[in-house]
Amino acid sequence: MIDISNIHKTYITGSNKLHVLKGIDLKVEAGEMISVMGASGSGKSTLLNILGILDNHDHGEYLLSGIRIENLNERKAARLRNKYLGFVFQSFNLVSFKNAAENVALPLYYQNVKRKKRNAIAMEYLDRMGLKEWAHHLPNELSGGQKQRVAIARALIGKPKVILADEPTGALDSVTSQEVMDILTDINKNENITMLIVTHELDIAKRTQKTIRITDGLITEIIKN
Amino acid sequence: MFSLDRWQEIYLTIRKNKLRTFLTGFAVAWGIFMLIILLGSGNGLENGVKEQFKGGAMNGIWISSGVTSVQYKGLKTGREIKFTDQDYKLIKNSIKGYDHISARLFLGSVLVSYKNEYGTFFVSPSHPDYGYIKEVQILQGRFLNQIDIRECRKVAAIGEKVKSQLFKGRDTVALEKYINIKGVPFKIIGIFRDFGRDDNEQKRIYIPITTAQKVFYTSNVINQISFTTGDASPAEADAMLRKAKLTLSRSHTFSPDDPRAIDIMNKSEDVKRFNALFAGIRMFIWIIGIGTIIAGIVGVSNIMMISVKERTKEIGIRKALGATPGSIIGLVMQEAILITGFAGYVGLVLGVGLLELITKNIPPSDFFRNPEANFAIAVGATILLIIAGAFAGFFPAIKAAAIRPIEALREE
Numbered sequence: 036m037i038d039i040s041n042i043h044k045t046y047i048t049g050s051n052k053l054h055v056l057k058g059i060d061l062k063v064e065a066g067e068m069i070s071v072m073g074a075s076g077s078g079k080s081t082l083l084n085i086l087g088i089l090d091n092h093d094h095g096e097y098l099l100s101g102i103r104i105e106n107l108n109e110r111k112a113a114r115l116r117n118k119y120l121g122f123v124f125q126s127f128n129l130v131s132f133k134n135a136a137e138n139v140a141l142p143l144y145y146q147n148v149k150r151k152k153r154n155a156i157a158m159e160y161l162d163r164m165g166l167k168e169w170a171h172h173l174p175n176e177l178s179g180g181q182k183q184r185v186a187i188a189r190a191l192i193g194k195p196k197v198i199l200a201d202e203p204t205g206a207l208d209s210v211t212s213q214e215v216m217d218i219l220t221d222i223n224k225n226e227n228i229t230m231l232i233v234t235h236e237l238d239i240a241k242r243t244q245k246t247i248r249i250t251d252g253l254i255t256e257i258i259k260n
Numbered sequence: 261m262f263s264l265d266r267w268q269e270i271y272l273t274i275r276k277n278k279l280r281t282f283l284t285g286f287a288v289a290w291g292i293f294m295l296i297i298l299l300g301s302g303n304g305l306e307n308g309v310k311e312q313f314k315g316g317a318m319n320g321i322w323i324s325s326g327v328t329s330v331q332y333k334g335l336k337t338g339r340e341i342k343f344t345d346q347d348y349k350l351i352k353n354s355i356k357g358y359d360h361i362s363a364r365l366f367l368g369s370v371l372v373s374y375k376n377e378y379g380t381f382f383v384s385p386s387h388p389d390y391g392y393i394k395e396v397q398i399l400q401g402r403f404l405n406q407i408d409i410r411e412c413r414k415v416a417a418i419g420e421k422v423k424s425q426l427f428k429g430r431d432t433v434a435l436e437k438y439i440n441i442k443g444v445p446f447k448i449i450g451i452f453r454d455f456g457r458d459d460n461e462q463k464r465i466y467i468p469i470t471t472a473q474k475v476f477y478t479s480n481v482i483n484q485i486s487f488t489t490g491d492a493s494p495a496e497a498d499a500m501l502r503k504a505k506l507t508l509s510r511s512h513t514f515s516p517d518d519p520r521a522i523d524i525m526n527k528s529e530d531v532k533r534f535n536a537l538f539a540g541i542r543m544f545i546w547i548i549g550i551g552t553i554i555a556g557i558v559g560v561s562n563i564m565m566i567s568v569k570e571r572t573k574e575i576g577i578r579k580a581l582g583a584t585p586g587s588i589i590g591l592v593m594q595e596a597i598l599i600t601g602f603a604g605y606v607g608l609v610l611g612v613g614l615l616e617l618i619t620k621n622i623p624p625s626d627f628f629r630n631p632e633a634n635f636a637i638a639v640g641a642t643i644l645l646i647i648a649g650a651f652a653g654f655f656p657a658i659k660a661a662a663i664r665p666i667e668a669l670r671e672e
Contacts, residue, residue, distance in 0.1 A: 089665045090578060109661075110584045117582025128577045128669055132276040145582040150265055193582070 036197060036229045037063040037086060038042040042095035044081055055081045057252035058095070065196070068230040070240040073249035079202060079233050082249065086231065087120055087199045088112045100196050117145050121190030121228075123219075124201035127182040129174040135161060135185045136170040142193040160188040164218070180211035187218055191228075198222070200232045204239055216242050270595045277567070284563040285603030288648070291556035292604040292641055295549030296611025302545045304618075304631030306538045311629060313531060315456020320393050321501055322486040322525040323508070329520035333513055335361050341512050341521050345480040351487075354507045354569050355500045359490035362387035363482040365472050372465065374426040381422050382464045382467075383441055387470030391417070394454065394461075398554045401435050407451075408468040414475070414557030416446040416467045421661075423451050425463075441465065444475050489528065497528055529631035553644065557600070557652045564596050566661075576658050576668020585661040592660045596653025597646060604645035608638060 044056040055078045063069055073079040074108070084090035085097065088104060097104040100119055121142075122128075129138045136157045143153035161170050164184040174182055183203060190198050200219065204212035216239060223230045232243060240246045241260050248256040274281050289343055296580055301610065325341040347364040365385040372381050384390075391403035396417075403417050416439065418426075427434045438445040446467060454461045474480060485504075489497040501524070514521040568575070615631050 084666045087580070089669075110586065113579060113582050113584040116580060122580050124669060128573070128575055128580075132272060141578070144265060145578075145584075145587065150268070159585050189581070209467075221598045 036065040036067070036099055037061065037231070038096075038098040039086070039190050040096050042082070042085060042097065042255055043093045044078075044090070045093055049136070055242075055252050056085070056092070059249075061247065061254065063197075063229055063231065066223070066227040067230055068220065068232070068243045069245040069247060070232045070234055070243040071247050071249060072233075072235060072237075072240050075235075077249045079249050080215065083199055083233050084230070086197075088116050101255075113145075113218050117142060117193060119196045121193060121195035121198040123183070123186050123190050123198060123200035123203045125205035127174070127179075127186045127206070129182060129185060129189075131174055134171045134173050135166060135177065135181075138174065139187055139188045139192055142189060144215060146193065156192060160192050161185070161197060164188045175220040178211075179207050182215060183207060183211075184218065187215070187222075191222065191226075195228065197231065199230045200230065202234055204230060204234065204236065212236070214238065266594060269591060273571075274599070276306055280563060280567065281599060282559050283597050285606070285659060286600065287556040287559035288553070288600045288645075289334055289556075289607035289610070291553035292607030292645065293611045294552045295384045295545075295641060296608055297614060298545040298549050298631045299542075299637050300611065300615040300618075300631040302430055302538070302541050303627075303633070304628045305541070307615030307632070308451060308625065308627040308629045309534055309538075311457065311624075312402055312626065313534075315394065315454050315458075315461050316527060317393055317395050317488045318527055319489045319497065320486060320491070321489065321504075322484060322527075323504060324484040326520045326521040326523045326526075328518055330515040330518040332518065335513060339514070340516060343482045343485060343508075344623045345482060347508060347511060348482060348485055350507050350511055351485055351504050353579065354485070355492055355503050357492045357496060357500055358487040360389035360392040361485070361487040362383065362390035362393055363469055364390065364484040364486065365469055365481065366483040367472065367476065369657050370442055370465075371427070373424070374437065376430060377426045379422070379425045379463075381419075382460045383467060383472075384464050385469040387469055390466065390486070391452070393488055394455050394456075396452040396484040399451045399453055401448070403452065403604075404468050406464055409470050412471045412474050413468060414444065414446045414473050415449045415468065416441070416593070417450040417452055418448055419462050419464045420451055420453050422465055422539070439465075441467070442476065457672070463530055480641075494528065494532065503527060539546045550644075552650040557648045560596055560649070560652035561655060564592060565659065568592060568656045568660040571660070572663055572668045575663045576665040579663065579665040580669065582653060588661045588663075589657040592657035593650060593653035596656070597649035600652055601645050604641070604648070612638070 040060045040077070042056050042059040046053040047053055050154055051184060059082060071079045071082065081090065085092045088107065091106070099115070102115070130141065133141070136154060136188055139160055140153040140157035143156060158167065158170060161167055164187065165186055166181060166188070169177060169181060175184065203219070208213060219230060219232070232239070234240055244260060246258045246260060247254055248258070277473040323382065325343045328335070328337050328339045328341065331337055366591065367383045369380045370383040370602065372379055372383070386404070386407060388406060396403070399420060404415070407413070410414050418434070423434045426439065434448050434451060437448050439448060449591070454464065456462065469482070489500055490542050492500065505522065508522055509516040578588065612633050615633055619630055
């Protein structure tokens with residue numbers, strides 16, 4: 036599903052050059068659930084951004100579901116993100132003035148799905164997350180765990196092939212964290228969606244099939260859990 | 261681009277930021293309001309002055325006899341010039357391109373009576389063409405005609421104010437009745453309306469000039485010759501006037517450059533001068549108005565810029581979820597156009613409303629009447645608003661589209 040080889044990324048800020056990724060090779064099979072661990076600054080978030088087509092890599096090759104990701108214009112990148120990828124973030128990143136259902140429906144808006152239809156689908160996904168009664172609440176009326184479940188519903192609604200989660204439990208307590216992981220594991224098993232989770236919590240990483248450790252821009256260890 | 265969904269998205273953001281949107285809109289509404297008020301006032305001024313020109317063809321030229329003020333061919337100054345029928349014929353034959361021409365005699369204010377009703381009116385002996393030159397509107401009957409002139413008929417066309425003053429009570433039908441002018445009975449053949457603003461134009465009685473010369477013993481004297489220049493160009497009209505002047509100066513031996521020997525009223529000249537003045541005023545108003553609107557647009561642009569900055573994260577999320585740059589640009593620009601458009605329309609309506617109030621409640625004066633903003637102005641302002649909105653939204657939209665999702669979504 037994901038096949039990257041020799042990925043390099045350098046950030047240039049003023050006269051400073053920061054070589055963040057120094058040649059990453061990684062293969063993730065369809066339906067795999069893997070975690071990425073590493074100290075802050077190791078390059079794990081950069082890797083996630085490149086995988087999420089939110090950032091470009093400088094060198095190397097990236098194949099997403101067989102499609103070569105290289106020098107895409109913004110429009111094409113947006114289409115690919117919409118079609119293939121779902122995102123889950125540490126800080127949830129819900130649109131604050133939209134209620135839960137509207138947030139969940141947002142990816143479908145960009146697929147030009149009619150309003151009625153996408154609201155119905157959004158309700159379905161919220162129901163699956165056990166949040167049907169909260170559909171018309173604004174994000175600031177929801178708890179952290181509820182917010183993350185809304186975000187997961189939003190990531191799922193576009194029927195992505197890959198879900199990229201950046202510290203999905205980083206802002207949650209340990210009980211809620213485990214609940215969120217339960218949901219993610221379920222989705223991975225039942226819908227065969229490939230999942231890549233960036234985390235710094237070992238017990239979260241343990242729940243994935245494979246853990247990749249990144250140190251200083253290179254993969255230093257691959258552990259089977 | 262104009263899907264219902266997009267509007268709903270915009271409605272949501274606007275509802276979320278009511279005060280900000282209101283303040284932005286206010287600047288634009290104010291700009292348009294001022295533009296409408298200025299343009300309306302300009303029109304009011306123009307209408308007021310144009311009113312002064314009413315009652316007479318716009319292409320009319322009136323030449324009256326005067327007193328010489330320049331020595332010429334050994335003749336001293338202060339000579340009174342007296343026009344005669346001869347001059348009327350000379351001018352009629354020498355100038356080319358006129359469409360109406362008439363001589364007039366000035367009898368001044370004259371006592372006129374019908375039965376027991378009396379009044380002083382301005383009796384104005386003239387040729388039939390004078391009705392066209394003065395642009396009177398016939399309400400009943402007819403104006404003078406050539407047979408009246410040829411047969412020196414004792415007939416009169418009277419102004420509606422003359423009629424209302426002389427014919428009161430049961431005697432409401434004036435046509436075919438006889439009125440006494442200086443003791444001579446004249447039959448009323450027509451009643452007219454004059455659009456001139458002077459009382460003496462409203463209270464006027466026209467009689468055939470030939471009749472007047474006979475019954476009031478003025479022989480062949482006339483006081484004024486007037487003609488309209490038809491559809492002649494300004495230059496051609498000028499040439500006609502020069503020719504008429506030259507003809508008169510030759511027949512009465514006065515200097516063609518003498519400004520007082522004859523008195524010329526050239527309506528087209530005046531109209532032209534005022535049109536130029538008002539074109540200038542109008543341009544000035546548009547410049548000020550557009551300046552005010554630009555201030556409003558800069559305001560909208562500024563606030564949209566801040567709005568985009570505030571919404572960086574939201575836009576980042578949208579992009580991560582698959583929003584194309586085009587859809588982000590559309591969102592921001594459409595919001596700007598909506599705000600400017602709506603606020604501008606409110607300003608437009610308020611401006612037009614105020615002008616209506618002024619028109620209804622303030623009596624028209626000599627220099628100000630009907631301060632209207634016409635349809636063309638409204639359409640122009642609307643187009644201006646949409647362009648303005650697009651301008652206001654353009655730079656913020658470009659900025660929004662350039663937002664990189666990673667930076668937008670970075671943890672704070």
